Amino acid sequence: MAVLVIADHDGSTVRDTTNKTVTAALGLSSDVDVLVLGQGAQAAADSAAKIAGVRKVLLAESAGLGKMLAEAVEATVLPLADGYDAILTPATTDGKNFAPRLAAKLDVAPISDIVEVVSADTFVRPIYAGNALETIQSSDARKVITVRPTAFAAAAEGGSAPVESVAGAEASKTAFVSEEMVKSDRPELGAAKIIVSGGRALGSADEFHAVMEPLADKLGAAIGASRAAVDAGYAPNDYQVGQTGKVVAPQLYIAVGISGAIQHLAGMKDSKTIVAINKDPDAPIFQVADYGLVADYKTAVPELMAALG
């Protein structure tokens, strides 16, 4: 059996979500190909070729693929699907957008957000905001799976797979209009070793930046936020951690003024070490925190900055 991994990349290199998905794919088969979709993405394809264990890299390019329009992905991947028993992609917003569409076209049940490969047809995935883990066995001949990257180790570099071009299709009824991407020199949330995350307590966008940014700078951390902070406009949507935002599992997660609702915990409770700063000693976040500091963030964060030296 052969497996196709559809890569996540930034145009010039694959993200480590792709390496992690390759690890999951190698749990199904040793014949793993990577498909890079994009426009002007040759460098990303070359970087995918260096992942150890990859048999070959396919590169498909078009304007619609440059924006990862689901209809363009569908039309590009369907003709390739016959050669594969499973198609895997990281559970990013792109992957979540196109994978079920592909699955429906192939008449298979998509399997979302797996955290473990038990065997070539059996997988574990979280349900109910991570309050339960479901082990499911698929009877479909072909599988379409999204992979939760934080649950898998990254496949190492060291391969030298050949890169082959395949036809890239366009979307016919959907057009890209514009995008507004958050620019930041900080590590990406998914890849960061340390995350500092702010909640509703911060009270305003100015305060959010004034408090969270120096702390993140000091720790070399990425910045996250609760839904309440994002809804209130303190932080961009891209910062949201949780059931419906990003799932993260850094070495260290510091929650500042976040209560710890089930939906927030769903996105961060697999972090290695959790710190919570909250003035309410009964805040649910303390039930998962390794270290809890019951304090007003207004004094606690400056003191933390000072103690970090």
Place this chain on the structure above:
Amino acid sequence: MKVLVPVKRVIDYNVKARVKADQSGVDLANVKMSMNPFDEIAVEEAVRLKEGKEHHAAGTADEIVVVSIGVTQAQETIRTALAMGADRGILVQSDTDLEPLAVAKLLKAVVDEEKPDLVLMGKQSIDGDNNAVGQMLAALLDWPQATFAGKLVIDGGKATVTREVDGGLQTVAAELPAVVTVDLRLNTPRYASLPNIMKAKKKEIAVKAVADYGVDVADRLKVVKVTEPPKRSAGVKVADAAELVSKLKSAGAL
């Protein structure tokens, strides 16, 4: 324009799900059930399209049909949507939980009958966390899709949707008819007023059976077991920031 809104009855978002001791699933006996929160947002947006609220021109939508696939009690979920302002409902009764593929196939059959110009639905159900049905429905219909909508504009035969994606926001224009799945920040759903709850009692709900649609709803996935995730235990409280830093350092976390 006719809008179809699929709504699902799920565990209330405030309730923490508990795994059954025999590992067969999640215990839903005597648990509060509600409309999937994302679907409430979809219903609200449809009603705004009809009322011409926010940036929508009045009468952008002229009919809102809600459909739920599920147990008899899913009629309550439909009733909630009717009280918010939807016009009529369809219940496709099923006593067993259907997989997203089967749900998408049934919804396709409903769309073939109802011929809406727009299907507005939640991006994800908070029980299965699949995030799949909208994309699958669009595929089965061969319609364009615009998922994770944080803003929706209907104009010139198109749905222009600002999507919440990793990295920021992406705006796409999808030709109607299209499937749009909604994210949390699209709007804040209203509470139905008492008069509207009373009015909703008179609105029509057509009750159908899965068999009426003649589609294959067989399961493709077998649930081997449902288990509780490893528990995180609460750690220690520290007195101040200095103690926090020294504890983090000695634990190797810094």
